[in-house]
Amino acid sequence: MIDHRRPAIVLTGGLLAVGALVTSFPFLWMITSSLKPATEAVSVPPRLWPSEPTFAAYVRLFTELDFSRYLVNTVVVTLIGGVGLFFMAMAGYGFAKYRFRGRGVLFLLVLMTLMIPVQVTMIPTYLILNELHLTDTLVGIAAPTLVSAFGIFLFRQFMATIPDELLEAARLDGAGEMRIFLRIVLPLSRPIIAVQAVLTFIAGWNSFLWPLIIATDQDKYTLSVGLSLLNQQVTVNPTLQMAGASLMVVPIIVVFVIFQRHIVQGFTMSGLK
Amino acid sequence: MTTPGGAAPAAVGGTAVVPGPTHRPRRRLGGWRAVLAPYGFVAPALVLLAMFGLLPILVAAGVSLTDLDIKGLGQPETIEFIGLGNYERLFSDPDFWRALGTTAYFVVIGVPTIIAVSLAIAVALNVSRSRFFRALRAFYFLPAITAIVAISLIWGYLYNSQFGLLNQLLGTLGLGPVGWLSDPGTARLSVALVAVWRATGLNTIIFLAALQSVPREYLEAAALDGASRWTTFWRVTFPLLRFALFFVTVTTLIGWLQFFDEPYVLTQGGPVGATTSISLFIFKNGFSLNQFGYASAGSIVLFVIIAAVTALQLRMRRSDDD
Numbered sequence: 130m131i132d133h134r135r136p137a138i139v140l141t142g143g144l145l146a147v148g149a150l151v152t153s154f155p156f157l158w159m160i161t162s163s164l165k166p167a168t169e170a171v172s173v174p175p176r177l178w179p180s181e182p183t184f185a186a187y188v189r190l191f192t193e194l195d196f197s198r199y200l201v202n203t204v205v206v207t208l209i210g211g212v213g214l215f216f217m218a219m220a221g222y223g224f225a226k227y228r229f230r231g232r233g234v235l236f237l238l239v240l241m242t243l244m245i246p247v248q249v250t251m252i253p254t255y256l257i258l259n260e261l262h263l264t265d266t267l268v269g270i271a272a273p274t275l276v277s278a279f280g281i282f283l284f285r286q287f288m289a290t291i292p293d294e295l296l297e298a299a300r301l302d303g304a305g306e307m308r309i310f311l312r313i314v315l316p317l318s319r320p321i322i323a324v325q326a327v328l329t330f331i332a333g334w335n336s337f338l339w340p341l342i343i344a345t346d347q348d349k350y351t352l353s354v355g356l357s358l359l360n361q362q363v364t365v366n367p368t369l370q371m372a373g374a375s376l377m378v379v380p381i382i383v384v385f386v387i388f389q390r391h392i393v394q395g396f397t398m399s400g401l402k
Numbered sequence: 403m404t405t406p407g408g409a410a411p412a413a414v415g416g417t418a419v420v421p422g423p424t425h426r427p428r429r430r431l432g433g434w435r436a437v438l439a440p441y442g443f444v445a446p447a448l449v450l451l452a453m454f455g456l457l458p459i460l461v462a463a464g465v466s467l468t469d470l471d472i473k474g475l476g477q478p479e480t481i482e483f484i485g486l487g488n489y490e491r492l493f494s495d496p497d498f499w500r501a502l503g504t505t506a507y508f509v510v511i512g513v514p515t516i517i518a519v520s521l522a523i524a525v526a527l528n529v530s531r532s533r534f535f536r537a538l539r540a541f542y543f544l545p546a547i548t549a550i551v552a553i554s555l556i557w558g559y560l561y562n563s564q565f566g567l568l569n570q571l572l573g574t575l576g577l578g579p580v581g582w583l584s585d586p587g588t589a590r591l592s593v594a595l596v597a598v599w600r601a602t603g604l605n606t607i608i609f610l611a612a613l614q615s616v617p618r619e620y621l622e623a624a625a626l627d628g629a630s631r632w633t634t635f636w637r638v639t640f641p642l643l644r645f646a647l648f649f650v651t652v653t654t655l656i657g658w659l660q661f662f663d664e665p666y667v668l669t670q671g672g673p674v675g676a677t678t679s680i681s682l683f684i685f686k687n688g689f690s691l692n693q694f695g696y697a698s699a700g701s702i703v704l705f706v707i708i709a710a711v712t713a714l715q716l717r718m719r720r721s722d723d724d
Contacts, residue, residue: 141529142538148523149541152599155556156544158567162559171565174574216447223443232440235448242455246660246708248681249701252688253461254454259475273454276447306439335549337663342689353551357667360555367559374552381548389540392547393607 156378163187163371170367186372195347196376199355206271206340206351207333213275214329218322220276221284222314226296236285243278247338255342269343270351274336280325287321288314327388331381352377459705466699472692488699498700500675501683504590508679509658512594516654517647520602524609525635539610543603550600554667557596558583561668583669586676593677596664601657605650612646613639652715659708680704 158177162170163186165179190196223229224236254273255264263269291314299309315322337353344350350358356373359366385392466488468474474481492498523542527535545553560567561582569579582592616639624634662681665671671678671686678686684704688697 138530141526142534145523145526145535145538149538152602153541153544155553155560156548158560159552159556173565173570175565175567175570213450216450220444220447223440227440227443229437229440235444238456239448239451242451244709244712245455245459246656246705248660248662248684249462249705250454250458251685252694252698252701253458253465255689256461256465256475256694257453257457272450275454276450278451278455281447281451306436306442310443331547335547337549337551353549356549356551356555360551360558360667365562367562367565370555370559374555377549377552382544385540385544385547393539393543 156382159371159374159378162367163375165368167366167368170371186368187376189369190372190376194355195350196352196355196373198348199350199352200376202267202349203334203351203353205267206336207330209268209271210275210329210333211326213271214280214322214325217276217280217325218284218315218318219310220281221286222288222310224281225285225288226291226293226314239278239281241278251338251342258343264343265346265349266343267349270336270340270349271333273339274332280329283325284318284321287318291317323388324391324394327384327391330384331392334377334381462698462701462705465695466702468695470695470698474694484695488696489703491696492699492703497675497678498683501678501680504676504678505659505661505680507590508594508597508661509655511591512597512658512661513651513654515594515598516601516605517650519598520605520650521609521643521647523602523606524613527606527610528613539607542606545600546603550663551667553596553600554664557592558668561592584673586673589669589673589676593664593668596668597658597661600664601654605654608650609643609646612643616642648715648719652712655711655715656708659704659711 161178164182164184166181166183166185169176169179220239224232224239250273258264258269258272261269263272295313296309299313304312335353336351337357340349340351340354341357344354352373356370356377359370359373467483467485469482469484469487527539527542529535563569563579563581563584566582568582572578572580581588583589620638620642621634624638629637660681661679662685665677665679665682666685669677671682680700681704684697684700687693687700691697
């Protein structure tokens with residue numbers, strides 16, 4: 130690098146670092162506030178670090194409020210998403226490696242669903258789930274987002290690169306179609322499965338609209354719905370709110386730190402919000 | 403598999419561009435089972451997609467022509483077909499026009515802001531490829547993957563008029579408190595700010611990927627010709643960002659047209675309806691007032707708007723390419 134650019138790089142780096150701090154400050158504020166005694170969270174002047182860190186707010190979430198139930202529900206909804214992941218991989222394989230009647234039309238239908246905004250589908254989906262008696266169930270909460278067109282598309286793109294010779298050889302050896310998929314295709318698709326699994330986890334963990342619409346019984350609330358209730362209470366308790374928010378955000382930060390490369394890659398590919 | 407670098411954005415919008423897998427005629431081993439196998443593989447996902455992706459559009463269109471409400475759910479025989487009645491009511495509903503205007507306001511403010519901010523950050527991040535610069539990316543990206551409910555609680559706390567951090571900081575500067583979420587005009591901006599904060603990271607990454615795919619030789623050639631860095635950016639780099647710019651514009655625009663999460667959790671559409679977007683209007687009519695028919699009509703109108711805007715942009719891009 131040419132020497133006279135050095136000051137510009139340092140200056141840019143400095144500005145970016147300040148920007149990064151400002152951008153992530155709300156998360157820092159969330160975590161430190163969740164550890165404050167209740168009175169300190171509303172004290173004037175505000176202080177960044179708690180004088181005596183306490184987990185009291187977290188304890189309240191799990192004892193006085195029903196957050197253990199919400200946490201279990203969220204985990205279950207996220208796990209059900211794994212079934213969707215398997216279905217998407219199957220469909221991606223079907224479209225990538227077989228020629229069959231109607232393939233073009235069916236794939237076009239898959240891509241068409243990308244253009245339909247959730248606001249259009251939310252009322253009919255509720256009505257459909259109501260007909261199926263799936264409202265107020267965890268399966269019902271997970272169902273609308275179980276498979277996504279982007280997921281199928283990305284699996285198809287990846288699996289198309291698997292050599293046909295490999296599959297033919299297995300067929301000659303007498304392997305069934307499902308066995309080929311499970312034993313050869315899935316292991317070779319590990320990179321795309323990793324990306325999709327992380328994205329599925331994040332989407333399931335964070336999902337808000339469907340649990341809000343589908344779950345009417347407190348027993349079926351997820352963390353996100355439980356958390357939104359904390360916002361609507363008459364007396365606002367910031368420590369409790371920040372503890373709840375941390376409960377949702379910290380696992381995602383951990384996952385992000387571990388799988389950063391997969392996540393960024395997946396999001397850039399899919400353009401998901 | 404595309405790499406996380408330069409090729410990524412091409413894959414994003416590349417639905418039509420990416421060549422399909424090549425197929426060679428395959429011997430039919432295993433007879434009818436091999437013929438049926440592909441249908442077996444695609445069926446589970448397609449059934450779910452059809453049920454929750456395609457069928458709803460038809461249901462919404464159908465329901466929008468009826469007076470379906472909570473009573474109709476229990477007693478389907480009471481549902482009445484009312485033709486275009488819902489649409490007539492919609493177009494004479496001042497609340498609907500207001501929500502439409504609010505959405506337009508968010509689009510006009512939000513789209514240029516997000517593009518300008520994320521492009522600026524991407525250009526800055528592209529200055530160096532050192533470890534430090536790469537580590538900084540993560541901080542900008544984090545808001546994009548955290549739950550909206552949690553984000554809204556955090557910002558609601560920061561915005562709180564009595565003990566929120568922002569007003570306390572203003573206080574120490576000797577300035578009066580601001581009604582971040584209680585003053586109608588300010589509330590719109592406050593809600594939009596959170597959305598901008600959340601959307602910037604992802605778009606920054608997309609721009610960064612595009613910037614890094616600009617061939618080095620172009621920049622070196624421009625430098626040899628004595629072009630300033632400013633000129634080089636606008637004359638060489640910027641034109642090469644056209645695809646990324648187009649992609650970000652379309653997705654950001656659609657995002658703002660569907661704007662829902664932030665106003666729902668931060669303000670519930672208030673104060674006095676100032677932040678009620680069209681999506682929130684549909685949600686309220688559907689699930690608070692249980693007017694499923696009326697809300698469905700609203701959702702069909704939103705769908706038409708989004709489809710029209712997207713089609714218009716695709717056209718503009720095509721004429722741009724000619």
